[in-house]
Amino acid sequence: MKEGLIAKTLRVSFLLVLLLSLVYLGCSTTAKRREGQPPRAEGYSSGRYYSFDDVQVPKELNYKPDKSFIYETSKFKAGVLFFSKWRLDVESLIDFFTYNMQKDNWKLLNTFKGKASILNFSKPDKTCVIKIVETWYGDTEVEIQVGPLGERKM
Helix, strand or coil: CHHHHHHHHHHHHHHHHHHHHHHHHHHHCCCCCCCCCCCCCCCCCCEEECCCCCCEEECCCEECHHHCEEEECCCCEEEEEEEEEECCCHHHHHHHHHHHHHHCCCEEEEEECCCEEEEEEECCCEEEEEEEEECCCCEEEEEEEEEECCCCCC
16 A cells, blocks of 8 residues: 555656646746847847848757758749747747848838737848747747749739
8 A cells, every 4th residue: 555655656746846847948938028128039149041141040940951942043032941949939039030130121011929920021022921830849930931022913
């Protein structure tokens, strides 16, 4: 009887320690925003440019070439870049992209925030859509789509 009680106590203790560890990890990645100051991408030292010289990506994100593709002609370059990283704060990513895209002369058209956050940017000759999704298992996925601005038919 005592062995069963000891085994049960050990299992409950282990689960409690595991749960507290997960809660601690979850709290350690939350972003802190200073009031009265413009949003900045805290926690991101800087970014780097991949296939597009005007779309900066945080260095912390891992590039996924197997899910990405680029289409290039002599006049234009378009494509989709895919990145992911475990345990990133979505609000910090939104702040990073909003700040750096505007710095690279993109105009923020609109944002959608929910299970998936979407940022829409434009330039006179092209558009950029950034989709940020936090999966149920803790990955944060970022998909960046750059394409030409459509011409109007008359």
